[in-house]
Amino acid sequence: MAEIIKGNHAIAEAAIRSGCRFFSGYPITPQSEILEYMSWRLNEVGGTFVQTESELAGISMLYGAASCGFRTMISSSGPGFSLLQEGISYLAAAEIPSVVVDLMRFGSGLGDISPAQGDYLQVAKNGGHGDYRCIAYAPASIQDVVDYMNKAFSIAEKYRNPVLMACDGTIGQMVESVVFPEMYQHDPDQFDWSIKDQRETVHKQVTSKMYYDYIDEDYCAHFREKYDAMESEAEWESFYAEDAELILVSYGTMSRICRDAVLLARKDGLKLGMIRPITLWPFPKQAFKAVTPKAFLTVEMSVIPQMAEDVSLAARGIAPNYSYTTGMHYPDEVRIIEEVKLVLDNKKEEV
Amino acid sequence: MQENILTPKLVVKENKFCPGCGHGVIEKLICQVLEEKGLENEAVGIVAVGCACLITDYMGTDWIQAQHGRAPAVAAGVKHVRPGKFVFTYQGDGDAAAIGLSETMYAAKRNEPITTFFVNNGVFGMTGGQMAPTSLLGQKTTTSPFGCDYSKAGEPIKLAELLATFNVGYIARGSIANYSELMKTKKYISKAIDCQIQNRGYSFVEILSPCPTNWKMSPVDSLKRIETEAMTYFGCGELKGQVQND
Ligand SMILES: Cc1ncc(C[n+]2csc(CCOP(=O)(O)OP(=O)(O)O)c2C)c(N)n1
Ligand code: SF4
Numbered sequence: 403m404a405e406i407i408k409g410n411h412a413i414a415e416a417a418i419r420s421g422c423r424f425f426s427g428y429p430i431t432p433q434s435e436i437l438e439y440m441s442w443r444l445n446e447v448g449g450t451f452v453q454t455e456s457e458l459a460g461i462s463m464l465y466g467a468a469s470c471g472f473r474t475m476i477s478s479s480g481p482g483f484s485l486l487q488e489g490i491s492y493l494a495a496a497e498i499p500s501v502v503v504d505l506m507r508f509g510s511g512l513g514d515i516s517p518a519q520g521d522y523l524q525v526a527k528n529g530g531h532g533d534y535r536c537i538a539y540a541p542a543s544i545q546d547v548v549d550y551m552n553k554a555f556s557i558a559e560k561y562r563n564p565v566l567m568a569c570d571g572t573i574g575q576m577v578e579s580v581v582f583p584e585m586y587q588h589d590p591d592q593f594d595w596s597i598k599d600q601r602e603t604v605h606k607q608v609t610s611k612m613y614y615d616y617i618d619e620d621y622c623a624h625f626r627e628k629y630d631a632m633e634s635e636a637e638w639e640s641f642y643a644e645d646a647e648l649i650l651v652s653y654g655t656m657s658r659i660c661r662d663a664v665l666l667a668r669k670d671g672l673k674l675g676m677i678r679p680i681t682l683w684p685f686p687k688q689a690f691k692a693v694t695p696k697a698f699l700t701v702e703m704s705v706i707p708q709m710a711e712d713v714s715l716a717a718r719g720i721a722p723n724y725s726y727t728t729g730m731h732y733p734d735e736v737r738i739i740e741e742v743k744l745v746l747d748n749k750k751e752e753v
Numbered sequence: 754m755q756e757n758i759l760t761p762k763l764v765v766k767e768n769k770f771c772p773g774c775g776h777g778v779i780e781k782l783i784c785q786v787l788e789e790k791g792l793e794n795e796a797v798g799i800v801a802v803g804c805a806c807l808i809t810d811y812m813g814t815d816w817i818q819a820q821h822g823r824a825p826a827v828a829a830g831v832k833h834v835r836p837g838k839f840v841f842t843y844q845g846d847g848d849a850a851a852i853g854l855s856e857t858m859y860a861a862k863r864n865e866p867i868t869t870f871f872v873n874n875g876v877f878g879m880t881g882g883q884m885a886p887t888s889l890l891g892q893k894t895t896t897s898p899f900g901c902d903y904s905k906a907g908e909p910i911k912l913a914e915l916l917a918t919f920n921v922g923y924i925a926r927g928s929i930a931n932y933s934e935l936m937k938t939k940k941y942i943s944k945a946i947d948c949q950i951q952n953r954g955y956s957f958v959e960i961l962s963p964c965p966t967n968w969k970m971s972p973v974d975s976l977k978r979i980e981t982e983a984m985t986y987f988g989c990g991e992l993k994g995q996v997q998n999d
């Protein structure tokens with residue numbers, strides 16, 4: 403049955419329905435309602451909620467609980483998401499699954515609490531140190547987050563790696579109609595790698611795989627193989643892309659406006675299409691191989707072109723790519739079509 | 754005496770700490786107490802970095818390696834989801850009192866039912882003997898070549914005293930400077946473990962320990978330095994949670 407719910411509450415409920423029983427985090431707008439919801443809801447389902455002294459401590463606590471095989475989630479935004487990076491790199495190194503939600507806001511430094519898509523580079527290129535990768539889902543609606551949450555946990559467990567849920571801050575703040583799945587029962591004792599109630603025959607060392615499990619070249623080979631395999635998880639949506647003269651590339655909530663722009667333009671005979679990456683990493687390069695437009699236009703809610711760099715790489719040899727960054731505001735369909743016309747009239751510079 | 758000569762079964766590998774290092778001795782003490790209490794299978798330790806973290810190779814409990822300073826938070830996460838385990842952190846002074854001071858204090862603030870063994874050797878051992886938050890005034894280290902100066906570094910942190918301001922289960926400071934101190938420290942370790950097992954909340958044992966390599970002293974002189982300087986400044990004993998009639 404569908405219900406009307408605020409995005410941040412839905413993100414928390416979706417995690418609970420996916421079997422998440424541990425949450426440790428720190429308040430920051432626009433995601434604090436996730437903590438608030440978790441503080442009573444986890445109590446109701448027999449889980450644990452801890453408001454920690456910082457995001458550093460929050461992700462560390464999660465690391466402890468996740469090392470025991472439990473499904474764990476943490477969420478943050480902007481400066482708080484930066485502080486999670488230390489832990490994300492450690493989780494990836496020790497191959498501990500978990501889900502990390504970023505409600506993206508605007509600008510650098512303290513930036514602004516207003517929702518935006520300012521963290522693309524941090525999400526898709528790794529905000530933390532070293533050689534690792536995280537699959538990053540970019541939902542476009544509250545229902546998307548709900549539908550992808552259980553999958554995010556399963557994929558995290560499949561690859562033994564943290565998975566990012568990169569939501570525009572808007573998703574946390576808006577209210578939509580959503581259908582939730584049934585409660586998933588997670589068994590924390592199903593994994594051979596986790597810390598159990600009793601020590602097993604060999605004592606476990608949850609730490610960077612570099613130290614014990616793989617030496618030198620084996621370590622490189624293991625992780626190369628794993629991250630190569632993760633590339634197969636790329637997901638995207640193509641909308642009127644096959645015959646399009648120009649293809650908009652956008653993700654998250656911005657893709658919903660681009661979709662309307664495509665429909666509006668087609669009414670006037672302008673053949674627009676759209677490619678919407680659902681995973682920001684792996685970037686869905688395959689989607690670009692199947693199309694033959696005159697140009698791509700990347701539309702994103704940031705100050706400088708961020709995803710546009712990946713689009714240019716994927717579009718190499720196919721068509722030039724242009725960028726339209728909308729700052730902290732959503733454009734309407736008409737404004738996007740104006741930008742398309744600038745591209746078609748050769749009035750914009752390629753990325 | 755004999756019990757100190759026998760190597761506990763929980764010591765699964767010969768350690769590679771420098772000759773005269775306190776870590777090997779403290780490891781053995783903790784292993785002995787865990788074995789006496791039959792906790793080998795329930796215990797899980799959290800280390801971070803520093804020479805302290807080498808212990809995971811030598812001591813046969815389960816281990817998790819945290820980010821530098823974050824072990825108490827990781828430990829709390831483990832304890833919340835597996836409350837039946839004995840969860841402890843093993844940390845140096847750079848780890849618990851510098852970068853991880855916040856995580857250390859908050860574990861006590863929340864009275865998390867975990868146990869921290871805090872090895873105070875007055876230097877950052879692993880990285881080559883730099884000044885630690887516990888370096889004594891006048892102490893020469895690789896980053897305080899003219900001696901630790903109050904006007905620049907302030908005074909050494911008395912972590913046990915700081916933590917004792919919270920209403921927690923057990924706090925003590927011991928040393929391994931001589932046999933009698935060693936035996937007292939063993940008792941503190943034992944009481945800290947009991948505190949967690951008996952659900953009396955957070956417990957913490959600070960242990961004054963030598964780093965002969967970075968102190969540039971012989972192992973014997975290092976122990977003497979603990980007796981004459983470190984114990985004088987820090988003071989040893991129980992600060993909180995003394996159980997009556999023991
Ligand atoms: C974030 C971060 N900063 C710095 C380091 C480098 N580092 C490794 S060990 C160490 C000091 C450890 O000193 P201490 O905790 O006193 O342990 P000891 O070596 O004396 O046992 C430092 C600073 C690190 N690993 N991570
Ligand atoms: S450097 Fe110091 S702390 Fe590290 S092993 Fe050697 S003596 Fe021990």
